[in-house]
Amino acid sequence: MLSSLLITRYSKFQLVIAAIALFFTAQASMAGDAARGEVIVDTCKGCHAVEGYQNVYPTYHVPRVAGQSAAYLASALTLYRDGNRDHSTMTAQAGSLSDQDIQDLAAYLAASGPQLDATQEAQGEAPAAAVVCSACHGAAGITPIPGNPNLAGQHIDYLEQAAQQYKAGERRGPNAIAMQAQMNAISDEDLQAVLLFYSQQDGVTSLPFKRF
Numbered sequence: 001m002l003s004s005l006l007i008t009r010y011s012k013f014q015l016v017i018a019a020i021a022l023f024f025t026a027q028a029s030m031a032g033d034a035a036r037g038e039v040i041v042d043t044c045k046g047c048h049a050v051e052g053y054q055n056v057y058p059t060y061h062v063p064r065v066a067g068q069s070a071a072y073l074a075s076a077l078t079l080y081r082d083g084n085r086d087h088s089t090m091t092a093q094a095g096s097l098s099d100q101d102i103q104d105l106a107a108y109l110a111a112s113g114p115q116l117d118a119t120q121e122a123q124g125e126a127p128a129a130a131v132v133c134s135a136c137h138g139a140a141g142i143t144p145i146p147g148n149p150n151l152a153g154q155h156i157d158y159l160e161q162a163a164q165q166y167k168a169g170e171r172r173g174p175n176a177i178a179m180q181a182q183m184n185a186i187s188d189e190d191l192q193a194v195l196l197f198y199s200q201q202d203g204v205t206s207l208p209f210k211r212f
Ligand code: HEC
Pocket: 041, 043, 044, 045, 046, 047, 048, 054, 055, 061, 062, 063, 064, 065, 073, 076, 077, 085, 086, 087, 089, 090, 093, 094, 105, 149, 161
């Protein structure tokens, strides 16, 4: 009885230790290596380094990804890879990436763009409706929350496409559900004005072709 109690206690203790060790392993492997990301990013440049390159059916610009936070980029890539964000090209691109590849790419993409500051002052006057969005996306479209996307400097037609997808429930995941609620609470006119305002701020850019 006593020994079995001891064993149970001991194994519980071991489980805790194992859990702590796993936690640190997971943390360690989650750190992205931007230098390795720079090597494997080559295939992405065909689209994300070509300013003006467009997706077809429907037609909209390939989003600017340089200068998004590593946390948002990794989240988006994981969603595509796991089939939780629908886009056939991006799912194919992300399909063979390991978790480590995703972290490395995200670290490189975040470092290859402008280092954006959430306290940046907005240019021009924000439409009144932007006050709701700015809580999560920042006054000038640069988010104070690392897991959220920056909207500043993004192509207007991509922002509109994303907004329509949230509205139609075509982008999935817990954050997409929150965004769907936001999209349903704003008029089309206000949404258009807010997205245009964000797209005109200094923000994300296309990937650089050069190595740094
Ligand atoms: C053939 C063109 C093409 C290639 C190559 C490509 N992408 Fe994309 N990427 C797109 C398009 C188009 C979208 C927008 C898809 C959508 O509407 O969801 C996108 C979306 C993204 C997003 C989400 C942006 C956001 O704001 O949510 C990330 C991150 C991304 N791509 C990273 C990459 C990486 C990393 C690679 C290389 C492994 C890559 N892409 C290769 C065309 C491409």
